[in-house]
Amino acid sequence: MQFRQRVYNFSPGPAMLPLPVMKQVQEELLNWRGMGASIIEISHRSKEFEAVLDETEALLRELMRIPNNYKVVFVSGGGQMQFSVVPLNLIALKPARKALFAQSGNFSQRARDEAKKYGTVLDVASSEDTRFDRIPQVPPAAELPRDASFFLITTNNTIMGTQWHTFPDTGEIPLVGDATSELLSREIDVTKFGLVFAGAQKNLGPAGFSVDIVREDLLGKQLPDTPKLLNLAQLASERSLTSTPNTFAIYVVNLVLHWLKEQGGVKAIQKVNEQKAALIYAVLDASKFYKGYALKESRSNMNVTFNLPTPALVETFCADALKAGLYALKGHRYKGGIRASIYNAMPLEGAQALVQFMKEFERTHG
Numbered sequence: 249m250q251f252r253q254r255v256y257n258f259s260p261g262p263a264m265l266p267l268p269v270m271k272q273v274q275e276e277l278l279n280w281r282g283m284g285a286s287i288i289e290i291s292h293r294s295k296e297f298e299a300v301l302d303e304t305e306a307l308l309r310e311l312m313r314i315p316n317n318y319k320v321v322f323v324s325g326g327g328q329m330q331f332s333v334v335p336l337n338l339i340a341l342k343p344a345r346k347a348l349f350a351q352s353g354n355f356s357q358r359a360r361d362e363a364k365k366y367g368t369v370l371d372v373a374s375s376e377d378t379r380f381d382r383i384p385q386v387p388p389a390a391e392l393p394r395d396a397s398f399f400l401i402t403t404n405n406t407i408m409g410t411q412w413h414t415f416p417d418t419g420e421i422p423l424v425g426d427a428t429s430e431l432l433s434r435e436i437d438v439t440k441f442g443l444v445f446a447g448a449q450k451n452l453g454p455a456g457f458s459v460d461i462v463r464e465d466l467l468g469k470q471l472p473d474t475p476k477l478l479n480l481a482q483l484a485s486e487r488s489l490t491s492t493p494n495t496f497a498i499y500v501v502n503l504v505l506h507w508l509k510e511q512g513g514v515k516a517i518q519k520v521n522e523q524k525a526a527l528i529y530a531v532l533d534a535s536k537f538y539k540g541y542a543l544k545e546s547r548s549n550m551n552v553t554f555n556l557p558t559p560a561l562v563e564t565f566c567a568d569a570l571k572a573g574l575y576a577l578k579g580h581r582y583k584g585g586i587r588a589s590i591y592n593a594m595p596l597e598g599a600q601a602l603v604q605f606m607k608e609f610e611r612t613h614g
């Protein structure tokens with residue numbers, strides 16, 4: 249199928265980026281601000297690129313209200329690279345080299361399995377017995393092992409369509425958040441976390457690149473064999489310029505952050521995100537045809553997951569949706585069904601178009 253216009257792109261990631269950002273990239277690609285060269289063709293140590301880098305960090309700090317005792321580090325490699333970065337940098341914070349996990353989906357499992365290479369891992373909560381249809385209940389802080397170095401949660405579960413709406417109290421144990429599929433989509437209190445990271449390919453920019461926000465006092469205790477380019481203390485002290493960073497990604501993230509600021513910032517986009525999700529969940533709640541996957545109190549505002557009565561109807565739904573300009577609605581292979589990813593760049597009109605399509609599909613196939 250060929251389209252003349254851009255579709256409403258519900259891809260889970262890499263995901264759609266704001267149209268004004270894509271247009272600006274296109275316009276500036278050959279000649280950035282009159283330099284006669286592209287931003288991706290100049291040195292990462294040029295004053296022009298360094299200004300983009302510094303501005304990107306400043307914008308992120310402003311938009312997320314990141315306190316001064318947190319470092320912002322740009323790491324090459326995506327979300328799963330941080331499954332190594334986190335234990336390499338944090339597991340030696342305590343001699344027991346123990347890491348705690350709440351299992352809420354595939355990515356928390358992968359994070360745990362990677363951390364196992366560097367120490368002891370312990371699942372202190374899990375919703376695997378109900379196929380991750382909810383956020384698991386975490387024991388009170390007093391019951392968590394005191395010799396743990398960190399406690400990792402996946403704040404938004406991209407595949408399952410669940411999201412932590414309140415973060416667990418882990419007491420003195422630093423909480424680590426994998427916010428890959430939600431960073432900047434809602435206001436979060438960074439001080440609740442020792443470290444928050446996000447692969448960029450949902451709300452920030454191109455894939456293969458991550459942002460790590462880490463409390464300063466946790467840095468410097470990395471394992472001795474930590475690769476230089478995954479050493480957060482070193483990256484932080486060298487402003488993420490330890491090697492040539494992904495200059496294109498940083499440039500695109502910069503434009504996305506400018507766009508977000510123009511939208512009114514995180515608080516404003518959160519409102520729109522809640523509106524979009526509410527529209528789709530309202531259709532699910534009113535229907536006997538569609539069946540939502542996540543329990544109501546665990547529902548994600550970024551990834552809405554649901555099923556239809558038969559796999560054949562799922563196929564027809566996706567094929568017909570595509571004809572209507574609604575792209576990439578097929579759910580992850582782990583759980584089948586439909587997944588609508590509605591990150592920051594998805595306009596309200598996209599959610600409205602999906603809702604209209606869903607109602608019509610139910611009318612004709614229900």
Ligand SMILES: Cc1ncc(COP(=O)(O)O)c(C=O)c1O
Binds near residue numbers: 402449
């Ligand atoms: C929550 C979460 N964590 C980690 C990842 C892995 O990111 P990457 O593919 O960039 O390694 C993803 C990818 O979708 C994700 O959704």
